[in-house]
Amino acid sequence: MTLFKTIHKVIETAVQDSLAKGALDLSGPMPSFVVEPPRERAHGDLATNVAMLLAKTAHKAPRAVAEILKPKLEGNPLVAGVEIAGPGFINLRLHPKVWQEEVSAILRTGTSYGESDIGKGIKVNVEYVSANPTGPMHVGHGRGAVVGDVLAALLEKAGYGVCREYYINDAGAQVDVLARSVFLRYREALGDNIGAIPEGLYPGDYLVPVGKALAECEGAAWKDKDEAEWLPFFRKEAIEAMMALIREDLRVMNVHHDVFFSERSLVDGGGVDAVRAFLESRDLVYEGLLEPPKGKLPDDWEPRPQLLFRATQFGDDVDRPLKKSDGSWTYFASDIAYHLNKFKRGFGLMIDVWGADHGGYVKRLQSAVKAVTDGAGRLEVRLCQMINLLKDGQPYKMSKRAGTFVTLRDLVDEVGADVVRFIMLTRKSDAPLDFDLVKALEQTRDNPIFYVQYAHARCCSVLRHAAEMFPEESLSEEALSEVSLDCLTSEEELFLIKGMANWTRVVEAAALAQEPHRIAFYLMDLAGLFHGLWNKGNDNAALRFIVPDDKNLTRARLALISATRVVLRSGLNMVGCTPMEELRSESPSEG
RNA sequence: GCGCCCUUAGCUCAGCAGGAUAGAGCAGCCGCCUUCUAAGCGGCAGGUCGGCAGUUCGAAUCUGCCAGGGCGCACCA
Numbered sequence: 150m151t152l153f154k155t156i157h158k159v160i161e162t163a164v165q166d167s168l169a170k171g172a173l174d175l176s177g178p179m180p181s182f183v184v185e186p187p188r189e190r191a192h193g194d195l196a197t198n199v200a201m202l203l204a205k206t207a208h209k210a211p212r213a214v215a216e217i218l219k220p221k222l223e224g225n226p227l228v229a230g231v232e233i234a235g236p237g238f239i240n241l242r243l244h245p246k247v248w249q250e251e252v253s254a255i256l257r258t259g260t261s262y263g264e265s266d267i268g269k270g271i272k273v274n275v276e277y278v279s280a281n282p283t284g285p286m287h288v289g290h291g292r293g294a295v296v297g298d299v300l301a302a303l304l305e306k307a308g309y310g311v312c313r314e315y316y317i318n319d320a321g322a323q324v325d326v327l328a329r330s331v332f333l334r335y336r337e338a339l340g341d342n343i344g345a346i347p348e349g350l351y352p353g354d355y356l357v358p359v360g361k362a363l364a365e366c367e368g369a370a371w372k373d374k375d376e377a378e379w380l381p382f383f384r385k386e387a388i389e390a391m392m393a394l395i396r397e398d399l400r401v402m403n404v405h406h407d408v409f410f411s412e413r414s415l416v417d418g419g420g421v422d423a424v425r426a427f428l429e430s431r432d433l434v435y436e437g438l439l440e441p442p443k444g445k446l447p448d449d450w451e452p453r454p455q456l457l458f459r460a461t462q463f464g465d466d467v468d469r470p471l472k473k474s475d476g477s478w479t480y481f482a483s484d485i486a487y488h489l490n491k492f493k494r495g496f497g498l499m500i501d502v503w504g505a506d507h508g509g510y511v512k513r514l515q516s517a518v519k520a521v522t523d524g525a526g527r528l529e530v531r532l533c534q535m536i537n538l539l540k541d542g543q544p545y546k547m548s549k550r551a552g553t554f555v556t557l558r559d560l561v562d563e564v565g566a567d568v569v570r571f572i573m574l575t576r577k578s579d580a581p582l583d584f585d586l587v588k589a590l591e592q593t594r595d596n597p598i599f600y601v602q603y604a605h606a607r608c609c610s611v612l613r614h615a616a617e618m619f620p621e622e623s624l625s626e627e628a629l630s631e632v633s634l635d636c637l638t639s640e641e642e643l644f645l646i647k648g649m650a651n652w653t654r655v656v657e658a659a660a661l662a663q664e665p666h667r668i669a670f671y672l673m674d675l676a677g678l679f680h681g682l683w684n685k686g687n688d689n690a691a692l693r694f695i696v697p698d699d700k701n702l703t704r705a706r707l708a709l710i711s712a713t714r715v716v717l718r719s720g721l722n723m724v725g726c727t728p729m730e731e732l733r734s735e736s737p738s739e740g
Numbered sequence: 741g742c743g744c745c746c747u748u749a750g751c752u753c754a755g756c757a758g759g760a761u762a763g764a765g766c767a768g769c770c771g772c773c774u775u776c777u778a779a780g781c782g783g784c785a786g787g788u789c790g791g792c793a794g795u796u797c798g799a800a801u802c803u804g805c806c807a808g809g810g811c812g813c814a815c816c817a
Contacts, residue, residue: 150796181757183759188755188760188762188763189760196760197761197784198758198759200777201759201797201798204797207796209798234759234760235759236759236797238759238760238763275796281817318817320817321817323817439814439815451814452814453814455814465741466743466813467814470815471758472815473814473815473816474815478813479816479817480816488807496795504811505811505812508743508744508745508812509743509811509812509813510817511743511811512743512744532745533743534811534812535811575753576753577746579745580746580810581746584808592779593765593780594765594779596779597765598804600779603779603780607777607778608778610776610777611776613776614776615776619774640749651808661757662756662757667754667756670755670764673754673764673765674754676805677765680781681781683777683780683781684772684780684782686775686776686779687772687775687780687781688772688782693775693776694776731777732777732779
């Protein structure tokens with residue numbers, strides 16, 4: 150149990166005790182009060198609003214309620230002091246011992262420190278990236294990849310049963326376009342002069358080696374056949390090649406998925422037909438005409454009869470087409486089948502990470518999920534806004550391979566995966582993000598990933614030095630978890646410990662809000678606390694971590710440093726960045 | 741025209757299941773290197789939390805309206 154929960158329990162017991170003894174009356178249910186670190190340091194270690202919430206139902210002034218609870222809290226051995234403040238806050242000071250023991254707990258627990266059970270093992274499917282298999286990933290995909298990957302890790306840490314999934318859109322018209330584009334490159338490799346790439350096909354150079362490989366493998370066998378004959382083969386080969394490209398992009402970014410789910414397998418397996426049959430059985434589809442869009446009317450607008458889903462019955466603005474006017478399935482139709490498939494695999498909660506340009510699609514799919522799961526399935530969508538690439542403040546375009554967009558790989562080659570990942574998390578995902586390539590490589594306070602990794606490296610550095618100075622001492626986490634920490638009493642040291650004790654709270658809050666960026670901000674805060682403590686040693690040598698003539702104090706401080714390293718590592722692991730042992734020899738701009 | 745998101749210090753942004761005097765970094769000013777990494781740290785100054793109402797003991801946080809900005813809006817994915 151975390152410290153916060155322990156104290157929460159202590160307060161709850163005090164309330165119930167007061168109720169039992171008739172000191173308090175409570176007409177309603179127990180209000181859900183909070184125990185949190187107060188903003189002001191002077192307000193003690195922990196504050197609760199319980200008295201103010203009880204005041205309503207207990208028909209007493211908040212401060213009067215607090216007065217009743219105060220003596221009961223004072224009696225608790227963890228509590229060093231209780232103050233009633235402001236409109237009725239109860240501020241608690243805990244014995245330093247409580248905080249010191251938190252250090253030992255961190256060292257015993259290791260990087261699983263921070264884990265929570267609020268997820269209660271609930272199965273959740275997080276779908277992210279799902280970039281079309283038509284080319285390499287671009288930076289926009291990269292943001293979704295990081296947000297999804299870290300969200301999954303976050304939910305896992307918070308006790309959810311997480312499946313990380315990638316949906317391969319390998320059944321739509323765009324993979325036929327891909328196949329034709331590859332066929333062209335195949336002919337090119339066989340010596341045909343293909344001229345300029347026709348409008349409507351993918352022009353990217355990345356298809357050249359795919360065509361070449363096919364030419365080497367297959368010879369001229371397909372060259373003079375009809376499209377109907379070669380298309381399926383080229384489509385399959387091209388998709389495989391593109392997915393290999395994408396998987397490599399993901400690998401370089403340290404992004405993982407448990408499941409790669411093929412849209413085609415769903416269509417071929419009758420999943421979409423089954424959805425249609427189900428919706429028909431519920432009278433939720435009909436052949437109809439769509440209203441023209443309000444506002445600006447497209448030039449080529451014409452009414453077309455289509456198979457429509459009654460999305461309006463489930464909260465959407467208009468009914469939505471399941472089939473195109475040519476009779477083929479819309480992407481929407483197979484997406485319904487896909488989400489039903491997830492639901493049937495046991496994922497009552499589904500989180501999709503999409504680009505913000507898909508914002509208009511959210512309601513539609515949510516309404517469909519509601520319909521097709523009888524309200525039992527819940528789809529949530531995290532939208533990721535655009536990234537503005539800058540170089541020293543100026544808009545930046547670099548396009549070595551792809552022509553029109555900046556590939557994710559180019560970006561990673563430029564600044565490194567750790568930097569890309571962390572910077573992607575320095576804004577909440579639904580706000581646009583400026584990514585400055587120059588700042589990303591600066592080794593200053595301005596660059597958040599550097600600042601955090603620097604803190605970790607400094608911890609390592611101290612422990613390395615200590616190991617040299619005291620070769621006879623064991624400085625393992627296990628050994629340090631046993632040392633006496635009585636001497637960790639300075640305000641700064643306790644403040645750092647309190648920061649670390651917050652880790653679980655941050656994990657829980659971030660998981661509930663589904664906001665992975667909060668992890669990055671927490672790491673920056675924690676790094677700041679550590680750097681602050683470190684620099685105390687600049688002013689006063691007695692405050693350095695290693696004090697040669699005081700072994701007990703040194704041991705205790707090394708335990709503190711080691712615990713800090715554990716929490717930093719735990720957070721860096723979650724955001725998927727390397728906890729660097731030292732920074733000097735491994736500058737990301739090298740290599 | 742409709743929907744979703746955004747608006748907090750000069751700049752870039754945190755904070756939001758309501759809580760005490762609204763935070764951080766940068767930029768500005770003032771200090772700190774015979775040092776376990778000064779690639780850093782401390783301090784000062786800087787605000788009607790876009791506006792107006794409402795709910796509440798209490799609002800940056802919740803609700804409504806307004807203004808400014810972004811994204812999207814038949815059959816594509």
